Amino acid sequence: MRIAVLGTGAVGRTLAARTAALGHETRLGTRDVEASLASTQETRDGSGTLAQWHANHPDVRIATFADAVDGADLVLNGTNGEATLVVMESAGNLAGKVIVDISNPLDFSQGFPPTLFVSNDDSLAEQIQRHHPDAKVVKSLNTVTASVMADPQSVAGGDHSMFVAGDDADAKAAARALLEEFGWRDVMDLGDLKAARAMEMYLPLWLRLMGAVGSPSFNVKVVQ
Amino acid sequence: MRIAVLGTGAVGRTLAARTAALGHETRLGTRDVEASLASTQETRDGSGTLAQWHANHPDVRIATFADAVDGADLVLNGTNGEATLVVMESAGNLAGKVIVDISNPLDFSQGFPPTLFVSNDDSLAEQIQRHHPDAKVVKSLNTVTASVMADPQSVAGGDHSMFVAGDDADAKAAARALLEEFGWRDVMDLGDLKAARAMEMYLPLWLRLMGAVGSPSFNVKVVQ
Numbered sequence: 001m002r003i004a005v006l007g008t009g010a011v012g013r014t015l016a017a018r019t020a021a022l023g024h025e026t027r028l029g030t031r032d033v034e035a036s037l038a039s040t041q042e043t044r045d046g047s048g049t050l051a052q053w054h055a056n057h058p059d060v061r062i063a064t065f066a067d068a069v070d071g072a073d074l075v076l077n078g079t080n081g082e083a084t085l086v087v088m089e090s091a092g093n094l095a096g097k098v099i100v101d102i103s104n105p106l107d108f109s110q111g112f113p114p115t116l117f118v119s120n121d122d123s124l125a126e127q128i129q130r131h132h133p134d135a136k137v138v139k140s141l142n143t144v145t146a147s148v149m150a151d152p153q154s155v156a157g158g159d160h161s162m163f164v165a166g167d168d169a170d171a172k173a174a175a176r177a178l179l180e181e182f183g184w185r186d187v188m189d190l191g192d193l194k195a196a197r198a199m200e201m202y203l204p205l206w207l208r209l210m211g212a213v214g215s216p217s218f219n220v221k222v223v224q
Numbered sequence: 225m226r227i228a229v230l231g232t233g234a235v236g237r238t239l240a241a242r243t244a245a246l247g248h249e250t251r252l253g254t255r256d257v258e259a260s261l262a263s264t265q266e267t268r269d270g271s272g273t274l275a276q277w278h279a280n281h282p283d284v285r286i287a288t289f290a291d292a293v294d295g296a297d298l299v300l301n302g303t304n305g306e307a308t309l310v311v312m313e314s315a316g317n318l319a320g321k322v323i324v325d326i327s328n329p330l331d332f333s334q335g336f337p338p339t340l341f342v343s344n345d346d347s348l349a350e351q352i353q354r355h356h357p358d359a360k361v362v363k364s365l366n367t368v369t370a371s372v373m374a375d376p377q378s379v380a381g382g383d384h385s386m387f388v389a390g391d392d393a394d395a396k397a398a399a400r401a402l403l404e405e406f407g408w409r410d411v412m413d414l415g416d417l418k419a420a421r422a423m424e425m426y427l428p429l430w431l432r433l434m435g436a437v438g439s440p441s442f443n444v445k446v447v448q
Binding site: 113155161165189191198199207209211218 | 334337339340343344345379380383384385387389412413414415418419421422423425426428429431432433435436437439441442443444445446447448
């Protein structure tokens, strides 16, 4: 498969490295390739500058958002929630594309705990879908930290739960297939894209759990 | 202990039956005792009218909210979220009382999925605390269905997680002690009462999970 990963932060890098390692032709999308590769900014996950990261992952092509999306079978949105709609606007033709939206509408401008800049009767995933009605948006992976998204086995032997939500059954099946390649075994279908509200509104609890656990490397397992 | 349980719905009945069975002197609070005992309304949990339920639980005293709270060591708020502040207003002197708030601010007036009538930068638990600054509010138990609150062993052998949040350490310890009597083994302290926002904002996900699981009898276990 050809996979576009949007966003060069920890989420984008981690997912691009994983899809490339799985043998998928992977492009990592950014606004300005030259500026991103020249940037001295380091991500908090220890992978250094984008140029340093890229030296370790030469199989991933750094591309503009539009270049990354063009010809992609699957688009993973790993951009910051506040940038998401602008990035999608610049990503070219999204008609027919399966977009797995991983973003979270977190607003830290007032400190901790953060609020959500959209919630309750709307969600970021639904906003993407409304802006790009011909795309097929699936919400997933936003409920765990980047390393757990790409490698669920790193937590409790992989025995925990992931969710998908979306309006298109085939798109959800495509997202699920990639999740299973990542190693996810318990993928729960929460229904239509409105369920993205529920998945995004879980983030405040995720943040509190991170504080209680003392690490972002955790997840929840749904038990009966 | 003397325990006041507020609200005669499924949550109130289930918790009152449980605390009474544990040997605590239990009063179940309602607005109008005579009217409640004369009511023909049946709860959805199969326990019938309040009079029928009371015939099976004669050890629980049905009392007004103020009677129930007077002299109680612990108050469990099992009322409907929309009624909670009014009930608290009529519950008499709450100064110094530990109030375990189980309510959820669900608004089903626009159908499914419900929205929350308070969320994001405030919570129902914080509203109770502001209205009764001398009470000690602890948020807990709102993240599971009534039968699981009272009997965590009914799900996955009790191997799943419960949360507490509040500003008073002694009040949280008192709530935790009762949870442990119920059978809860993994009780996680999420911090100050602002964490009630996170616990209440989990409800939309809980509702979607109930749909996916096909039953309200489930919970999440936090795994590392």
